[in-house]
Amino acid sequence: MKRLSIIIVTYNSEKDIFDCISSIKQWSDIPFDELEVIIVDNNSRNTDSMFEQLRSLYGNDIVLVKNTHNGGYGQGNNMGIRRATAPVILIMNPDVRMMEPVFKTTLDAFERNNSLCMYGMKQMLSATEMSCNSFCCAYTVNGYLQTIMTSIGNRYDYYLPRYMHFSGSCFFIRKEMFEQVGLFDETIFMYGEEEDIHYRMRKNGFKQMIYNPKLHYIHLTKKREPNLAYETKLLDVAIEHSRKKGYDVSKTIKNRLRNNTILLLREMVLVFLGKKDKRQMNLLKEFRKEITKRLK
Numbered sequence: 001m002k003r004l005s006i007i008i009v010t011y012n013s014e015k016d017i018f019d020c021i022s023s024i025k026q027w028s029d030i031p032f033d034e035l036e037v038i039i040v041d042n043n044s045r046n047t048d049s050m051f052e053q054l055r056s057l058y059g060n061d062i063v064l065v066k067n068t069h070n071g072g073y074g075q076g077n078n079m080g081i082r083r084a085t086a087p088v089i090l091i092m093n094p095d096v097r098m099m100e101p102v103f104k105t106t107l108d109a110f111e112r113n114n115s116l117c118m119y120g121m122k123q124m125l126s127a128t129e130m131s132c133n134s135f136c137c138a139y140t141v142n143g144y145l146q147t148i149m150t151s152i153g154n155r156y157d158y159y160l161p162r163y164m165h166f167s168g169s170c171f172f173i174r175k176e177m178f179e180q181v182g183l184f185d186e187t188i189f190m191y192g193e194e195e196d197i198h199y200r201m202r203k204n205g206f207k208q209m210i211y212n213p214k215l216h217y218i219h220l221t222k223k224r225e226p227n228l229a230y231e232t233k234l235l236d237v238a239i240e241h242s243r244k245k246g247y248d249v250s251k252t253i254k255n256r257l258r259n260n261t262i263l264l265l266r267e268m269v270l271v272f273l274g275k276k277d278k279r280q281m282n283l284l285k286e287f288r289k290e291i292t293k294r295l296k
Contacts, residue, residue, distance in 0.1 A: 143258025
């Protein structure tokens with residue numbers, strides 16, 4: 001019987017997927033016959049060659065699903081979840097690496113508590129460097145407070161389930177409960193999924209969420225360059241989610257502006273002190289212009 005199904009959606013992810021699966025096998029602390037790894041490829045350029053290599057390495061130990069089109073991150077994950085047979089799902093990006101045994105502790109928590117719906121871990125940038133993105137405050141929280149709570153919460157491992165959602169790169173969720181709220185929203189092509197999932201789980205009465213800072217995983221984002229297009233896309237997705245939920249869109253935009261104000265002030269101080277270059281500061285200035293455009 002499978003206890004855990006791991007869903008990994010790939011899109012031109014050949015450079016990541018092999019090390020990702022290798023880390024799962026290396027650090028799994030449950031028998032492999034209790035673990036189900038499902039890889040859904042969203043119509044990449046080299047799907048066939050990637051799948052052929054994976055079959056030669058792992059045979060029937062992994063399930064390979066070839067999507068006929070790229071329907072987005074949520075649609076790809078939903079394909080994998082519908083194929084899953086375990087009661088607990090781990091959503092995992094291909095650029096995530098396991099770095100220690102985590103499955104037994106997590107599954108024991110789900111099996112002890114039938115009301116537990118989601119379970120998060122501490123995100124790392126490397127084996128020794130902490131990330132500041134294990135979880136974030138919802139965009140409906142006041143922008144100033146949101147920024148401060150997210151920063152302090154991540155630094156001191158203070159997680160508030162009502163207001164904070166786990167990083168979408170790696171989190172556990174109970175399959176039956178997730179199915180009841182409709183799985184991933186496939187109308188959103190990419191980004192902002194974790195905020196939406198957190199909202200719908202709580203709205204439907206599934207409120208028990210645990211963050212365990214003693215369990216860690218690595219998300220390989222340290223070398224990512226500041227990207228205006230990415231930040232703007234996150235903003236637009238937040239606006240779209242607000243419309244769908246009936247929130248005041250202007251409040252969501254103003255919260256992002258407040259968030260930007262604090263982050264920009266911090267970067268300006270760091271640049272003035274000679275501790276950072278101007279790249280992030282300049283990005284925040286350009287992003288501020290994009291936010292302001294959406295207030296008009």
